[in-house]
Amino acid sequence: MKSILKTFAVLIAMVYLTGCGTSENQSQAVSSESSTPSVGQSGVKDDVSNPNVVQVAVGSKDHTTLVAALKAAEYVDALTNVGPFTVFAPTNQAFDALPAGTLETLTKKENQRQLRDILEYHVLLGVYKPGDFVNGRKMGTADGRSVEVTIDADGSILINGGKILGTVEASNGIIHVIDKVLVPN
Incomplete structure (x- = not known):
């Protein structure tokens, strides 16, 4: 013992x-x-896994304006998280169609909250594939508002009048490329 x-x-x-x-x-x-320095989820380097919604946008030459807006609004980390998200991603041409000076004004530091509200209006929580969109359906956005789905006679899907041009799946959601910037009322 x-x-x-x-x-x-x-x-x-x-x-x-x-x-x-x-x-x-x-x-x-x-x-x-x-x-x-503190780095959020977007600072994690991973070249092996499937890309998330932000990485898909960064890799698209048609979404450089969207990526710049995400950075200006400090919204990148939020969209690189697990999700799942449905993102309506306006093309560069859609941003070009905004009234002159709109984007320049929104990307100023003092307008960051307003820009983020607009970007959150392009995000749904959950994954919604094209088959999930029903004519007249209102869908809640990340900013607490809603967008409305319209199905044209030719089968085209529109979100608040913005036509879905294509769809890309990502590791944390799905992206619907649209031809219009959605501006909340």
């Missing part, structure tokens, strides 16, 4: 000494971690 207690005492002493010896290293590790 004495030998078991002696062994136990030695183990406790070793644990204590080992713990004490690393406290300096642990505090150094904590201080070096705290000096590292």
Whole structure:
């Protein structure tokens, strides 16, 4: 019994000494971690997994304006999270059709909240494929408003009058490319 207690005492002493010896290293590790700039989900580098909705947009030459707007609104991290999201992604041409100066005004720092509201109006929570869109259906957006689906006689799907030109699946949702910037009322 004495030998078991002696062994136990030695183990406790070793644990204590080992713990004490690393406290300096642990505090150094904590201080070096705290000096590292904070990076959100969008800062994670992963070239192996399927791309998320933001990575798909970044890879599209037709969505450079959308990507710039996402960055200006600091909305990139939100859309790189797990989701799932349905994103209505206006093309560069759709942004070009806005009244002159609109985009320049919205991307100013003081208008960041307004820009983010508009971008959130392009996002639904959940994955909605083309077959899920029903004529006259109102769908709630991430900003708390809703968009309305219209199905044309030729079968084209419109969201608040913006035609879906194509659909791309992503790891955290689905993207519907549209020909119009959706502006909330």
